[in-house]
Amino acid sequence: MSGISILACVMISMLSSGYYVVASVEPARYEWDFESVNLNVDLSRVLKKVNGRFLSVAIDASLVAEEKFMYLLTSPKLRTLAKALSPAFLRFGGTRQDFMTFNPTFLHSNENHNNSVFDADDICERLELPPLLEKRLKQEWTLQEVLLDKEDLQRKYRSVKFTECAVDLLYSFTNCSGLDLIFGLNELLRTSGNSWDSSNARTLLQYCESKQYSMSWELGNEPNSYEKKAGIRVDGYQLGQDFVQLRKILQESKLYNNTGLYGPDISQPRDHRRDLLEGFLESGAEAIDACTWHHYYVNGRDTSLEDFLDPEVLNTLALKTHEVMETIELTSPGKKVWLGETSSAYGGGAKGLSDTFVAGFMWLDKLGLGAKLGLDVLIRQVLIGSGTYHLVDENLDPLPDYWLSVLYKRLVGPEVLSIEAFSILGKTKRVRVYLHCTNKKSTSYKSGAVTLFALNLSKGPARISVPVTISNSTAEAFVLQSEQPGEEGLYSKSVKLNGEVLKMVDERTLPSLQGTPLPAGEHLRLPGYSFAFYVLSEAQALACR
Template identity: 65%
Template structure:
């Protein structure tokens, strides 16, 4: 195992003066040091040989709270050029539309559907909101937020209607920004026997399909609090049946038969709370593509700045996550787990904290820890909308957590690496995470070290043999120095205050090239990304430096959705004389899993035939769990060209362990679910050609 050791030297400067002036006082971190902290140096070890986990490419995702549509005119703000520019910088990502008020919203269409042929949604080139209207809506939105907060405090939620206008704007906003829309449906529409009443959802799906809107779905928000919000109790088993009903509805749709469905969006585990998750997984795991849950560190109404900087509070995410992962693994071992909604403080966030630089410590630590623990997606509440935890404020200005999110997107790749921190100087107030760097911006082998310094003392990290490595530093601190700066709504990157350069232009987010042998500086109360551009991490390469002939064990996990039109004939045959030509680097000890979902129309003829060419682009890495999500929507009018060459040669010897989870919907009224475990023993004589980096 190759590793790089970083020597962590905790500098102990003279005692800093306690500053006053704002009335906010920081915890005296230096007077309450970690028990194991002394002057001995700590050592940070980076394991660059193998990835612990690979998250979804949309790992950092965002939400828009459904409260924005409580009065539909405010949805027009999604037509703002400025807001779309800010959203586009976070792509690729999911955009979840949901929250408490989704379960009090009813779709009220204003047009009569007569089949396909409705006017197309506005072009992205013609987007834009007149300035006078945008200014008017922003001012009115400030007043609307007061109304929404009052409703939330009183737990009196009024049922609201929304029309095609809301749906059109959401899809246009997400589509033009490069985001994947997830729409949350109302689960509190119930029948006399307390099952879900799907009639309104059917109208919405019918409309969205008529417009050709490619989107995914959720059902209900925090069902464990339904009784508190609406006096309705739904247990986990019933909730799972409701999701299965929604999946059956989707299977009858040409557009959504193989689409995404996520849930159940339960609240975080609590000692005396209702636990719906086990029952839901028992009856509904087969209906969803990922299991979602929500997490907040503290109550926004009674928290303090101390909490936002407390390592114990940050560590609480680990225990909650492990509890959820254990429950999911018990019932559905292969199910991806997402944080479907999360931020610093529940109850709309903490005023004067959740929208300041101080919130960045919770946000960046959550991203680092969630990825290391194995969560695949983290959805930030909210991108824009009600509450104090937004990334973009009511004036459409980006807040510190927005800039932090954009930097994360640009610098951090999906591969999670192991970083160790040992020695007497180890401090919980210095928190480190390690990923491969984003390969869209950096060459293979580069890594990104994520650092949080929660202390009001600076720390520096010394890198052995740093003279042979190039390091780019991206260091974020509050706009103003000292304790008051933590409550700032502006942020500096390498000394420069970050601001938009107009409605359509973000500033240059450039790193500072460090000279050879210079220590990596972690200023007091700072958030840092250090990109080691020539680290040579084998875990971050798609090529190998050697050619080998070997017998290998391959575990394949391919998530495949086929939505086949009734007049389409699919012909595929795995013939013994075909060649497997993976135009990629295949490494040993590769863990993949195959998840195959086929929704076949009763008149579809499926024939396995040797003449089909299926093209795909795959990047397979050494010692790494790889999840491939392939969505095929095949239609007579759609031409799909995926870049993959599969050729199976008769002399190819492969030792293959395949776990196949097969779902067949052969007819709208027939559902066949097969679980197959297939072991194939073939000898593989595989030459791995590589390009040395």
């Protein structure tokens, strides 16, 4: 009997509340065999509810440093990939947004604007990048990234001018992909009295209104670093007044009088940055629809593989989020809080890590923990753009975090449920679990279905025991592993779903992303160095009906 797993379960069911506990006791096993994990869940109530566009994406403003690269947004392949992430916000911003000015080249009448090709019903079919031009632009973008990286290292940013063409390309991309555009305005255009000079923004707004472009707005990116980047200091109170000024301009517009305005896009809190946020909220809280801040776990230039798998590093998100939310709640109770820009490592990402399989542990945990903490939207840096934390590579092929994001979109609903994981020794650190109602809009699962998603930060497999009422449900497993086994596989840029390597069928078609059915009553098996989604279609969760 010593070589056979003997499971003794103690189950307590409080059916009136929907709260279930399962504890399992097993004899000691070899360390390399598996970790046994048990769950406490509450299916009776929704813990938090996030925005339907919770997982959103960014395009870095570096793409417009040379306007020709904006034509990459007309690639049918890129549009196909973006469409699979809808509904979502698309933020166009970042460091270089504060060095961009709108430089209109055509002074057509509103009538001519409205009759332009960009307003045609069939624009998504007509405006497509020819394959030869796409190949050339991708090759040139590789060289452009080297120049942009040099600018970032030296903190010397050149001024960039963009025309109506860039705006049209950006808007047509978001519109054809089913995304909602958030455009970041330049806040470093200042008057002699150090208030925001809104004249260029007014010109841009007038153009966008003439084209009837439905979009939201931001003002400035990481104002706490203006002094380092541009030698300009703006305190929190003045920053808030600048947003009030922008809100008044938007209210004067028939199209934008009720549009979204988000900010101030500060970096994660340190002492002086928290002061900046407090000052901003004091004068500008009423102007914004959500308060945005940026979060990265580590410095991309001195991090390691171990950091990406360290539960203590992952837990820092909770610490920083609590600091920001505490400040906001004191000044502007009830204000929505967004991660307006986020990824694994700042400084453009960690080379050889942020675009590989191992980055998925940080990304999926941030999605799970961020929702549990009450963050309303997370905007992933970036869909495409400079750096190494993108979802799509230089050939416009999807990277592991892209496939993870698509599965999250399809399977995970906005309702967050309570769940905790325990091992025989207490609360487990290496297996992290989250529970939501299953997405009702993009799936055909029954009402009351739940989606459990889990990460295994260890090389050894884990076995997850679930409450009896849930375990009696049939399950569908979506297990993501590296293309290669072991630690070396963590550096891979390919990912397997249930054993099959994921890749596009063709330039316009994604694979079907099918789950594997599991018989009712089976434990959930999570391989080492993997993450997975489990849809329990017959859970009959009261909170999800």
